[in-house]
Amino acid sequence: MFELPDPQLVFAFEARVDVAASLDIGDGMYFTPITGGTVSGPKLSGRVLAGGGDWSTTRGQVTSLDAHYLLEASDGSVIDIRNRGFWRASPEVDARVEAGEDLPETSYYYRTSPVFQTAAPAHAWLASTVFVGLARGERGQVCIRFFEVL
Numbered sequence: 001m002f003e004l005p006d007p008q009l010v011f012a013f014e015a016r017v018d019v020a021a022s023l024d025i026g027d028g029m030y031f032t033p034i035t036g037g038t039v040s041g042p043k044l045s046g047r048v049l050a051g052g053g054d055w056s057t058t059r060g061q062v063t064s065l066d067a068h069y070l071l072e073a074s075d076g077s078v079i080d081i082r083n084r085g086f087w088r089a090s091p092e093v094d095a096r097v098e099a100g101e102d103l104p105e106t107s108y109y110y111r112t113s114p115v116f117q118t119a120a121p122a123h124a125w126l127a128s129t130v131f132v133g134l135a136r137g138e139r140g141q142v143c144i145r146f147f148e149v150l
Contacts, residue, residue, distance in 0.1 A: 009132060009147035013041025015071070017048050017142045028058040034069045037141065043148075044123070046073040054142075056087075061094070063087040065112065077120030083133060083144070085112030102138050110135040112144060 017037040022030040037048030052069025064086055071079040089097065089108035096103060112133035116126035130149040135142060 008150040012146045012148050013044040014145045015039050030056045077123050080117040081114055083112045083114040105136045
């Protein structure tokens with residue numbers, strides 16, 4: 001029998017996503033419009049296009065996230081991203097974040113599982129690679145560091 005290696009994470013890029021105020025849909029459901037942003041890193045750079053959004057549902061102390069938006073690489077290629085994940089924190093941390101305080105990623109659990117699609121040959125690797133996103137709020141943006149799983 002062969003032993004499977006432990007997965008390794010390699011930093012690919014960070015998206016700094018600009019968002020507008022969340023809209024309360026009711027019953028713990030919200031929609032947060034995505035209004036733009038930037039993408040930078042060793043494997044991808046460009047911008048976040050306006051027009052997508054994040055649909056979230058909060059039940060108890062756990063919020064499930066389902067964001068869908070577009071990236072435009074520096075070469076003009078358009079990349080679709082569907083980014084699902086979870087936010088969970090203690091009530092004290094939640095209150096501090098709601099009050100606008102920026103806290104380190106270690107204060108809460110904010111992780112995503114992104115899936116990319118594109119027809120651009122230069123970026124096809126995104127659509128055939130598993131990624132993990134580590135997210136944080138920072139100065140009114142959602143910042144997500146994307147790591148390839150090797």
